[in-house]
Amino acid sequence: MTSSEYDDEALWLKAKLFLNHAMDDEPRAFDERALWASLALELLAKAALSRVLPLLIASPTEDGGNLLVASGLVEGEGRFTSVKAHTLYSRCQKAFRPFSERDAQQITWARNPYLHGGCPTFTPIPPDAWWPRFWAQAAILVNAQDKSLDELVGSDRLSIVEKHLAQNKKNIEHRFEMLIERARQRLAQFRAGSLPARLAREWANPADLSLGWDYRTDQACPACGSVGVLEGADAESREVKYDELDEHYYDVLLELTISAEHFSCETCRLVLDTRELIEAAELPATFVTEGDFRDYEDDDYGND
Structure with missing residues (x-):
């Protein structure tokens, strides 16, 4: 039986x-x-991960005692040590789409100056803007546990949460429209030669808008129709395929399904840097690419 400190319920x-x-x-x-x-x-992040495997939230100690307690192999009164918030959120982003590590971490980062410093307020973001962002992430973690928001907050407060979630969706839609229109506007000004001098200099010496991640694919830009780059850092799944060259030889291929997390277009300079914006643009949530078999050999053979 898992110790109560690691118990998801x-x-x-x-x-x-x-x-x-x-x-x-x-x-x-x-x-x-x-x-x-x-x-x-x-x-909620700990509960969602612990429901899958309590070890996912336990931070290793020198003797490994807390890992044994988290696994349920032993009972003990050892010191409870869990992984840090950024590790929790990183794991949740990979496991529970479309959870955002960055958005969740921004909520947590605000605690330190508020609790331990002289900062008089928790966040400069107005409550009407802060709560929709919070509930957008919390709702994903609730769903990851096969539970409902009603179970979390009660039926008398459910309408408050639903209002915040609706507002967050509207905010995402507005931001997407703003980014699209601005990209189109800048491109039209550039082509017409009417960009202000400073913007014209920036346009003439563009920064690399892509993140340089290992996995990428070409994708039509939703703003200008040119070829942009859809990128991702994590593989949702991988599949080994065999391509028979003749009766004696074959190629071994590794096919990866990548979670799309960033889009950029060098033509109109559009950048969509969250999964929610990518979804609003109706770009693919995932894409398939080939991987290097050698990168994953340790997963199967690292037992020596």
Whole structure:
């Protein structure tokens, strides 16, 4: 039996408690409510990962005692040590699409100056803009546990959460439209020779808009129709295929399915840097490419 510190149901219940504090309008100010919410988000991430495997949230110690406790192999009263928030969110991004490590980390980063420094507020972002961003990530972690938002916050508060989620979707749509129109506008000005001098100099000496990730594919730009680059860092799955050359020889191919996370176009300088924006653009959520077999040999043969 897994220790309660690593138990997904115990983590879920604690997240519910913290969110109950976070949703109390009175007597709590927004900064305190946002603090409770940020703590709840981290607990939801732990619960989602622990539900799959408690070891995913345990940080290794010298003697490995906490890993043994997390695995349920031994019972103990050892010190509870879990992985850091950025590790949790990185794993959640890979496991639970379209969870955003960056958006979740920005919520957590605000805690340090608020708790440990002289910063008088948790975040400069207005509450009406902050809560939709928070619930967009929290809802994904709830779904990853095969639970509902109703179970998390209760039916009397469900409408509040749904309103924030609807607002977040609208914000994403507005941002996408803004980026598309601005890219088209800049391209039209460039072609007409009417760009302001500073922008013209920047256009003449463009920075590389791509992230340089290992996995990429060409994709038509939703703003100008030119060929852009869709990139990803993580393989959702991989499949070995065999291409028979003749009866004695064959090639071994590794086919990777990559999660699309970044799009850029050198023609109109459009950049879509989140999965939500890529989805709004109706670009592919994944793409298939070939991988190097040698990169994955240790996965199968690293037992010596």
